[in-house]
Amino acid sequence: MxxxxxLVVGQSGGPTTxxxxxxxxxxxxxxxxxxSIEKVYGxxxxxxxxxxxxxxxxxxxxxxxxxxLLRSTPSSYLGSCRYKLSEDMNDATYRLIFEKFEKxxxxxxxxxxxxxxxxTVSKLxxxxxxxxxxxxxxxxxxxxxxxxxxxxxSPGFGSAAKYVATTVRDIVMDASVYxxxxxxxxxxxxxxxxxxxxxxxxxxxxxxxxxxLIYLPEVAFDIDRFIKDVSKCLETKNNVVVCVSEGIKxxxxxFICEYAGCTGVDTFGHKMLTGCGKYLENIVKExxxxxxxxxxxxxxxxCKAVLxxxxxxxxxxxxxxxxxxxxxxQKTGCMVAFERIPGKEYEIRCKLVDCSEVCNRExxxxxxxxxxxxxxxGKEFIDYAKPLIIGENEGIIKDxxxxxxxxxxxxxxxx
Amino acid sequence: MxxxxxLVVGQSGGPTTxxxxxxxxxxxxxxxxxxSIEKVYGxxxxxxxxxxxxxxxxxxxxxxxxxxLLRSTPSSYLGSCRYKLSEDMNDATYRLIFEKFEKxxxxxxxxxxxxxxxxTVSKLxxxxxxxxxxxxxxxxxxxxxxxxxxxxxSPGFGSAAKYVATTVRDIVMDASVYxxxxxxxxxxxxxxxxxxxxxxxxxxxxxxxxxxLIYLPEVAFDIDRFIKDVSKCLETKNNVVVCVSEGIKxxxxxFICEYAGCTGVDTFGHKMLTGCGKYLENIVKExxxxxxxxxxxxxxxxCKAVLxxxxxxxxxxxxxxxxxxxxxxQKTGCMVAFERIPGKEYEIRCKLVDCSEVCNRExxxxxxxxxxxxxxxGKEFIDYAKPLIIGENEGIIKDxxxxxxxxxxxxxxxx
Numbered sequence: 001m002x003x004x005x006x007l008v009v010g011q012s013g014g015p016t017t018x019x020x021x022x023x024x025x026x027x028x029x030x031x032x033x034x035x036s037i038e039k040v041y042g043x044x045x046x047x048x049x050x051x052x053x054x055x056x057x058x059x060x061x062x063x064x065x066x067x068x069l070l071r072s073t074p075s076s077y078l079g080s081c082r083y084k085l086s087e088d089m090n091d092a093t094y095r096l097i098f099e100k101f102e103k104x105x106x107x108x109x110x111x112x113x114x115x116x117x118x119x120t121v122s123k124l125x126x127x128x129x130x131x132x133x134x135x136x137x138x139x140x141x142x143x144x145x146x147x148x149x150x151x152x153x154s155p156g157f158g159s160a161a162k163y164v165a166t167t168v169r170d171i172v173m174d175a176s177v178y179x180x181x182x183x184x185x186x187x188x189x190x191x192x193x194x195x196x197x198x199x200x201x202x203x204x205x206x207x208x209x210x211x212x213l214i215y216l217p218e219v220a221f222d223i224d225r226f227i228k229d230v231s232k233c234l235e236t237k238n239n240v241v242v243c244v245s246e247g248i249k250x251x252x253x254x255f256i257c258e259y260a261g262c263t264g265v266d267t268f269g270h271k272m273l274t275g276c277g278k279y280l281e282n283i284v285k286e287x288x289x290x291x292x293x294x295x296x297x298x299x300x301x302x303c304k305a306v307l308x309x310x311x312x313x314x315x316x317x318x319x320x321x322x323x324x325x326x327x328x329x330q331k332t333g334c335m336v337a338f339e340r341i342p343g344k345e346y347e348i349r350c351k352l353v354d355c356s357e358v359c360n361r362e363x364x365x366x367x368x369x370x371x372x373x374x375x376x377x378g379k380e381f382i383d384y385a386k387p388l389i390i391g392e393n394e395g396i397i398k399d400x401x402x403x404x405x406x407x408x409x410x411x412x413x414x415x
Numbered sequence: 416m417x418x419x420x421x422l423v424v425g426q427s428g429g430p431t432t433x434x435x436x437x438x439x440x441x442x443x444x445x446x447x448x449x450x451s452i453e454k455v456y457g458x459x460x461x462x463x464x465x466x467x468x469x470x471x472x473x474x475x476x477x478x479x480x481x482x483x484l485l486r487s488t489p490s491s492y493l494g495s496c497r498y499k500l501s502e503d504m505n506d507a508t509y510r511l512i513f514e515k516f517e518k519x520x521x522x523x524x525x526x527x528x529x530x531x532x533x534x535t536v537s538k539l540x541x542x543x544x545x546x547x548x549x550x551x552x553x554x555x556x557x558x559x560x561x562x563x564x565x566x567x568x569s570p571g572f573g574s575a576a577k578y579v580a581t582t583v584r585d586i587v588m589d590a591s592v593y594x595x596x597x598x599x600x601x602x603x604x605x606x607x608x609x610x611x612x613x614x615x616x617x618x619x620x621x622x623x624x625x626x627x628l629i630y631l632p633e634v635a636f637d638i639d640r641f642i643k644d645v646s647k648c649l650e651t652k653n654n655v656v657v658c659v660s661e662g663i664k665x666x667x668x669x670f671i672c673e674y675a676g677c678t679g680v681d682t683f684g685h686k687m688l689t690g691c692g693k694y695l696e697n698i699v700k701e702x703x704x705x706x707x708x709x710x711x712x713x714x715x716x717x718c719k720a721v722l723x724x725x726x727x728x729x730x731x732x733x734x735x736x737x738x739x740x741x742x743x744x745q746k747t748g749c750m751v752a753f754e755r756i757p758g759k760e761y762e763i764r765c766k767l768v769d770c771s772e773v774c775n776r777e778x779x780x781x782x783x784x785x786x787x788x789x790x791x792x793g794k795e796f797i798d799y800a801k802p803l804i805i806g807e808n809e810g811i812i813k814d815x816x817x818x819x820x821x822x823x824x825x826x827x828x829x830x
Contacts, residue, residue, distance in 0.1 A: 079593070173718055352489075400806070
């Protein structure tokens with residue numbers, strides 16, 4: 001029998017509805033492989049917490065029921081961080097991390113996250129190579145934005161798409177009760193990639209239904225053309241629902257919300273956006289003198305577990321289990337990716353892709369999937385996205401409310 | 416066999432998740448009583464549409480499947496209006512309406528709506544009395560705000576409460592992933608009554624959980640005290656979630672959102688509010704220098720059918736059927752109301768109350784149900800609200816999306 005080592009798993013970046021489902025997959029698969037894996041540690045608040053000695057022994061601290069609940073609990077059970085490792089491989093942090101790995105007998109590290117987390121996987125792998133460390137590192141994708149390269153789609157997107165499609169359908173119903181002219185502007189997440197916003201096309205109950213207009217960041221946004229589009233719709237329709245990405249920008253690359261003067265910068269230097277919906281609401285009110293409302297779906301897009309897609313949950317679990325298997329095959333520096341198996345029925349298989357080719361790049365919606373006028377989404381996207389929202393997250397509600405697992409200490413002082 | 420008459424049903428005011436369930440109750444019960452009721456007409460866009468000859472023959476224009484879908488379709492199938500009848504009983508509109516009733520052989524009118532709709536029922540009943548008209552009129556309550564007098568609660572509230580409790584629970588999960596201090600402000604509906612905002616207390620997974628602070632319009636809001644409350648929470652907690660009603664006001668009755676200069680007036684002269692969450696976000700950012708986000712749940716609170724409470728749906732149907740029965744007993748000028756049957760298990764029965772005592776008044780949350788500091792909700796409210804959110808609206812999703820019934824013409828030009 002070969003020697004047994006420990007595995008550590010961490011979650012990083014913005015939470016999603018299914019990032020804990022991937023954690024579930026890791027824990028369950030590691031338990032299956034107990035001939036090779038001794039303990040499963042969880043990094044509390046990602047690599048940043050681990051650096052500060054913040055971790056847990058998962059099988060010791062979580063009950064069987066807790067682990068089962070991970071499948072349907074949104075947000076990051078282990079906590080998250082937004083921590084960028086130095087470009088300089090001589091930075092002391094690298095040595096510190098690998099010393100901790102060694103001290104804890106850790107040979108396997110799975111990092112569940114998005115673009116920036118794959119950057120962490122890539123850098124740590126480079127350091128491991130440089131130092132001939134036996135530690136193997138695999139990334140498991142997670143992002144509602146669906147902007148990760150080299151994978152058909154990412155866990156987290158299907159549930160976000162389903163939430164958006166359902167909610168836009170609901171809002172369209174709500175917006176259609178009066179027989180007066182009205183415009184409703186729904187602002188959706190997506191800084192640079194319009195995947196989430198494009199999903200609003202699935203809300204249509206029939207061809208030609210609302211949302212009549214959909215604008216993604218992939219196409220330069222022109223306010224005058226937008227007003228023209230809305231006016232034209234109002235000629236034949238009473239209630240016009242428009243979906244816009246938070247990240248729509250003009251032909252010079254200036255975010256529309258910046259016109260309203262409302263941005264900040266997050267720890268990665270990404271511009272934090274809010275308010276293009278509100279800004280457009282005011283413009284429409286002013287120029288068209290019609291009843292306007294703007295609605296921002298906000299964080300609900302990434303945490304509404306009762307509206308998760310079962311397909312997404314199952315695939316998130318699969319990505320976690322596949323990641324464990326890859327580690328045991330001594331793969332490293334890779335991200336688990338999905339590819340569609342050609343055929344009539346939707347089916348995917350996992351593969352590994354090089355993390356360094358994933359990180360710091362963004363996959364956007366193909367221009368051909370957007371109509372020529374840049375205000376609607378084509379059939380290719382619908383065919384692509386439809387299978388991803390199928391299936392319900394059933395049985396998670398008790399006494400009218402969803403049941404979640406949480407760390408008892410996850411809101412303690414100074415944790 | 417007695418002579419048969421026709422019934423007309425209308426929907427009015429803001430849409431809710433279950434106003435169509437009441438319509439379903441009316442249609443099904445009228446079909447049961449076909450010995451007395453010939454046709455069921457639907458007013459398109461409420462009394463205003465009816466005045467303009469806009470109505471439909473429901474059983475002729477809707478299929479059996481359409482009618483079944485009403486149970487789980489949010490918004491107002493028949494369309495809505497915000498139309499205020501004149502205080503002057505000599506106004507020609509009254510005569511016009513009753514002439515139409517007579518022409519269509521209508522003896523029974525059910526109006527599903529809130530406060531303002533009960534005002535319409537009350538006025539039309541007064542006119543019928545004055546003119547010895549045989550037309551009988553009953554109101555069926557509908558409001559997410561739960562502010563109708565003389566009833567234990569109103570259809571629409573349970574589903575709104577469930578949506579709010581679930582969503583606040585989700586947002587709390589989402590807000591708790593980083594180990595840095597943060598404040599999340601959730602702005603909830605409720606102009607003058609805090610019922611919806613109070614429901615956020617149900618989001619707590621355990622005693623002492625987020626949302627730590629809850630502010631209703633029933634208690635004068637003081638910004639300095641609010642900042643003190645938040646700071647105190649931040650001393651022992653990382654992530655503080657606060658729920659506020661859109662309608663919180665200071666001790667002089669000025670809406671907090673008015674400080675941000677962002678109000679308008681709707682057709683009933685009600686102040687249209689938006690933005691106290693955003694306003695408080697900026698204040699917290701400025702004074703406490705901590706990460707802050709504000710989230711406005713917006714219209715989702717009244718249209719999220721997949722999160723409807725089955726208790727609420729069933730009671731909405733019951734109110735509709737009870738209304739039809741009351742009409743056939745020649746009752747008029749009344750609203751269907753609920754009262755709890757005393758006992759351990761939650762159970763209600765219907766009764767009739769005088770519409771004129773309901774309209775133009777508002778039931779607010781009792782001061783005793785709010786803690787002394789005015790920043791939390793007591794056990795009495797929890798006991799009151801808990802049964803109202805029980806049960807799921809199952810089986811309404813197909814291919815990942817909820818199925819709704821809609822009028823094909825409900826977004827046509829000039830309708």
